[in-house]
Amino acid sequence: MSYEEYLLAGRNAVLEALRAGKPIDKIFILDGCQDGPIRTIVREAKKTDAVLNFVEKERLDQLTNEHHQGVVAMAAAYEYAQLDDLFRKAEEKNEDPFFILLDGIEDPHNLGAIIRTANLAGAHGVIIPKRRAVGLTSTVAKTSAGAINYTPVVKVTNLSKTMEELKERGLWFVCADMEGEVMYRQNLTGPIGLVIGNEGSGVSRLVKERCDYIASIPMNGDIDSLNASVAAGVLAYEIVRQRLLK
Structure with a gap:
């Protein structure tokens, strides 16, 4: 069962992964962003061992070319099933x-x-x-x-x-x-x-x-x-x- 480091970009992807109990090491959030979905992600993340990092938009853009919606998670890849x-x-x-x-x-x-x-x-x-x-x-x-x-x-x-x-x-x-x-x-x-x-x-x-x-x-x-x-x-x-x- 192989794991690899990869990024999750976007609010829905990150929130669903947190709620499903997937292992996430770090979450990068756009500094100053305080809307409802982001607050929900922060609340769910605090229930886990994930490290929260509040960063500038340039840092998020460096992490991914995707439309990140102000949040990027660094997660272990999903485990392949049998x-x-x-x-x-x-x-x-x-x-x-x-x-x-x-x-x-x-x-x-x-x-x-x-x-x-x-x-x-x-x-x-x-x-x-x-x-x-x-x-x-x-x-x-x-x-x-x-x-x-x-x-x-x-x-x-x-x-x-x-x-x-x-x-x-x-x-x-x-x-x-x-x-x-x-x-x-x-x-x-x-x-x-x-x-x-x-x-x-x-x-x-x-x-x-x-x-x-x-x-x-x-x-x-x-x-x-x-x-x-x-x-x-x-x-x-x-x-x-x-x-x-x-």
Whole structure:
């Protein structure tokens, strides 16, 4: 279980991390800022071991290029979960496992948005590959709007081999691909893994070969592709819809 130092920028990201009990070493706050959200962050921080530093705007700008909203936290990176943690979460909710697997998502905004969607759709976790993909950066945390504190993320060495292991544990896999059958015509109930591919090249050949279903999203416009996080949301909620109708 690896930790690395990284920054959280923005009020929502910092406050959610504090409330979820994530380890934060230092918090840098714009000196003189006294509004409600900042006071709440200070109050929550004082319940922890975090060191509060009141600094000039230039110091915050040095720490991050992001829109920091007057607060930056220096935190240990989120601990990656294990596959068993995802199964345990499903068992605690008495639900069939529902995981979202990402095949080479490189844009931190996409990863953050997908984690947020995963949380809201009731997925039990997100699985990402170790290489050629973004990890849990501060941008991911901020874009997830706090969901990263509640939805476990597993990092695996080989996505294709992990899918084989998950198949042995009862999961079926559906991946998003324009060449597939329309998602509304497929049975997406039961233990399922939703696979979303790279922003440019889509799902890789080896991963696609491991999938039981290839699902397409109906496209009625003048362009033929969706942003990866939007595609994940559309398919995740088709899975939610089908589960509700069971």
